[in-house]
Amino acid sequence: MSLTLRVLAPDQSVFDGKAEEVILPSTTGLLGILPGHISMVTAIDIGVLRVLTNGNWNSIALLGGFAEVESNEVTVLVNGAELGSKIDAASAEAELETAKNEFNQVQDQINTTEKVKAQQNLNRARAWLQATKSAS
Structure with a gap:
């Protein structure tokens, strides 16, 4: 089982794909999201989102916003974002x-x-x- 992760900034879709695990920089600390996670909404802080895809960790810098987790879908809406590799x-x-x-x-x-x-x-x-x- 996997997650569907979407990271959206006002000017671009930064990531849209499958993930095995997601670590979000929430305003209350880091949140680990695995398949089967309960539904939730959380505020996102300025920080780094980590995503595990095909056994490799990738990073996305975020500028705050919100994230919703529901039915193995994680949607992250932020003020700005950039893939760490870029x-x-x-x-x-x-x-x-x-x-x-x-x-x-x-x-x-x-x-x-x-x-x-x-x-x-x-x-x-x-x-x-x-x-x-x-x-x-």
Whole structure:
């Protein structure tokens, strides 16, 4: 038995196929989904979705959204997504360094829009880099 996984961003269908297992980065922690999982809806955090297909793990960087699991179908609707295998690792590392520097400049500010934006950019850069390192 397998799962059908669909990962959809506003501008593209990132993944649509069969999977043996899916690990979602929910806002409450990582969620493992296997065939026969109960129906559920969960919020997705900025992070890396891992999918096991044909015995190989692949990664997809996600920018938050929602996931629904029902009848061995997993539908992930996110604000943005990219296959780890399509992300350039050197560019991702450079973006992470830039994001760290930007965050450090606003880190002492209390509840500012700039601080929130810098934190989101930092989280995004970390997820993109992590997806490149865990891509098969």
